[in-house]
Amino acid sequence: xxxxxxDLRLRVLRAVDQGQSRAEIVNMFNVSLATIKRYxxxxxxxxxxxxxxxxxxxxxxGAALQAGLKELLEAHPDxxxxxxxxxxxxxxxxxxSPATISRAICHLGWTRKxxxxxxxxxxxxxxxxxRKQAETLDAxxxxxxxxxxxxxxxxxxxxxxxxxxRAYGSVPRNRRANVTLVASLSLxxxxxxxxxxxxxxxxxxxxxxxxxxxxSLSPGQIVIMDKFSVFTPGxxxxxxxKPKGVVSCFYPPTPRISHQLKRRSPSSKHACxxxxxxxxxxxxxxxxxxxxx
Numbered sequence: 001x002x003x004x005x006x007d008l009r010l011r012v013l014r015a016v017d018q019g020q021s022r023a024e025i026v027n028m029f030n031v032s033l034a035t036i037k038r039y040x041x042x043x044x045x046x047x048x049x050x051x052x053x054x055x056x057x058x059x060x061x062g063a064a065l066q067a068g069l070k071e072l073l074e075a076h077p078d079x080x081x082x083x084x085x086x087x088x089x090x091x092x093x094x095x096x097s098p099a100t101i102s103r104a105i106c107h108l109g110w111t112r113k114x115x116x117x118x119x120x121x122x123x124x125x126x127x128x129x130x131r132k133q134a135e136t137l138d139a140x141x142x143x144x145x146x147x148x149x150x151x152x153x154x155x156x157x158x159x160x161x162x163x164x165x166r167a168y169g170s171v172p173r174n175r176r177a178n179v180t181l182v183a184s185l186s187l188x189x190x191x192x193x194x195x196x197x198x199x200x201x202x203x204x205x206x207x208x209x210x211x212x213x214x215x216s217l218s219p220g221q222i223v224i225m226d227k228f229s230v231f232t233p234g235x236x237x238x239x240x241x242k243p244k245g246v247v248s249c250f251y252p253p254t255p256r257i258s259h260q261l262k263r264r265s266p267s268s269k270h271a272c273x274x275x276x277x278x279x280x281x282x283x284x285x286x287x288x289x290x291x292x293x
Contacts (some may be wrong), residue, residue: 003051004031009039013049016040057065061096065104068092073110137222140187145213145225147182147200151175182208184216190217 008029022033039049065088072087079087081098090094153175161167171228180200183193194208217223 003054004035005052009049009051012036013039013043061094062104064092064094065096066107068082069101069104070108073105073108074185083214084118095177104272115225138220141220142186143191143217143223145182145223146185147180149178151178180204184213 008031012025012029012031012035015028016022016036017226022027022036023030023035025032042049067092069088072084072091076083076087081101084101087095088101138146153171154237155171159167159169177198179195179197181193181195182200182205192212194204194212196204213223
């Protein structure tokens with residue numbers, strides 16, 4: 001049985017203080033005489049008439065879950081509720097249901113959300129050493145080299161529509177081959193670029209280094225590129241083709257600057273609705289015919 005509310009208790013005592021008879025109070029608030037006496041005694045002894053907490057059955061598994069579940073979640077954040085149940089039973093010898101695990105996770109303040117993925121090959125020690133080394137470099141002399149791809153079927157994935165209705169769009173079913181952009185990026189903006197149909201390979205990278213990038217470099221500049229499989233075999237070419245006084249070096253695994261190049265690439269402008277033929281001319285300045293190789 002639930003206890004009477006605190007507001008009802010105060011109104012009963014207020015009626016007693018105003019001099020109303022006990023019979024009138026019983027009829028008005030539908031309480032018993034014993035209840036009125038108990039409220040008066042409680043106020044006299046404690047000064048308050050708060051309801052006592054109703055004791056419940058102590059949780060047999062809740063305390064153990066609250067103590068050890070966080071460590072299990074941190075070790076296996078993408079496991080399902082059923083997998084957490086099996087893992088908990090294997091480690092603690094206690095069988096729990098998915099509903100119990102779900103309540104315990106909610107009590108910890110953890111929610112289910114989309115994962116933010118990173119490359120498993122990332123070497124944090126090498127990246128920390130690289131950042132420390134980069135602090136000594138002159139930012140004005142840095143030239144970053146990267147590549148990205150695009151095709152004519154790129155379109156924004158989200159749109160607006162009235163509530164309850166779908167948002168429709170259209171893209172070419174035959175999007176043809178990808179267009180690859182290999183370009184340099186510095187504080188002065190986007191530098192020399194090469195656009196080709198299809199994917200890039202080592203031969204394309206060597207042509208870009210010899211005929212496009214190297215003639216534009218000046219002594220003292222530092223060319224930085226990641227360890228993309230296409231770039232790595234071209235390291236010898238990069239060293240032999242660069243002007244005297246230019247230094248080239250490689251990122252540790254999984255650099256985080258390629259999104260800057262992709263913002264300036266044709267793919268992002270096409271996704272914003274700019275016709276392809278209007279912005280491709282800007283990037284075709286150093287375009288080469290690879291058959292001349």
